[in-house]
Amino acid sequence: MNVELDKVKSFVDKHACDPSALIAILQDIQAEYNYLPRRALLVLSQMIKTSMVDIIGVATFYSAFSLEPRGEHTATVCMGTACHVRGGPKILEEFERNLGIESGHTTEDKQFSLETVACLGCCAIGPVVVVDGDYHAQVSIRKVEPILRKYQTKEKKDDAPN
Amino acid sequence: MLTIYINNTEVQAEEGWTILDAAQFYGLAIPTLCHNPGLSNYGGCRLCLVEIGEGKYTKLVSSCTYPIGEGLVVHTDTKRVLEARRMMIELMLSTAPGSKVIQDLASLYGVKQMRFKIRNEECIYCGLCVRMCEEQMDAKAIGFQNRGFKRKISTPFDERSYECRLCGACMYICPACALRCQGPDADTAVCNACLNLDPTCVEVYDELQCWMYDAGQCGTCVKKPSDAK
């Protein structure tokens, strides 16, 4: 993706080049590109006079930020205690097998990103999987594939075997 | 000048000092790892723990970061402190058993066992290299990344960076990635080759009577009678 300098600059200007607004600026960039492009971070680092180390430190600390392009849909598998004992890891494994990626990464066609979370606060309906903000309760290995298909784009669905 | 009480002795200390500064000024041994006089205080290794407060309301604080105040009561070598320090050493041993600095600390403080899973990580996240790079070398080439068990120290994007001049200061100051001494038990998790196994005391004395008290205790009082050989 081409990173337009002006856009990044306008985000920084919005916060008056204030280094303490780093997170807010990063959020803007993340919202615009769905990830934090490297060039944007370099520009940002120069503009707010904050070292790259600090910016990367913040960007990797919060799971809201991603350094690699995120997929169109984000599937989050709960790995909290309650979901864990009800088979969370198995479901994650099934997602990983289905998408062919490890958690924390994005499929090559940029359709799905896979993530884990430690408890979403709705343990009673666990194991929980959240895709783009929709909660899927009592997920089992068998439900994984239908969930994914629901979010796959139309053409993809037609391409898919069976 | 402030008046504080270290190990029941009234001493004068200057404003702005930390407990560690005061203790060192009066020649009390407090072990440190992540503290370095040329760098800012960090409070990461928790080796320099001391107990502050009186009676029921005591708590453990890291002496290298705790600023003193008027009338502060500090104990540098209580049972609780020694036990906490041992635990910290044990945890660091499990992370980086290859480090000579940590092995020496284990020997010095009588840590004879290691009950955790060995991780062989060569990093205990003391942050010395990060501070060294920023404060002394003025480079800011490395920093902490990620969080939790994924935390690591690296350059941005894990690449050689323009800021890094390959000065090697980070390696110079690192207590964990240095080569281990080749003692007789060099392959085990707790080497203890240098540990003096004879306890200095046969009996346990209280703070006032212990002649080693202010010089850093021998540790007999916290050893269980069963493991005193």
Ligand code: FES
């Ligand atoms: S453990 Fe999954 S929602 Fe609480």
Ligand code: FES
């Ligand atoms: S020396 Fe005080 S916490 Fe490490």
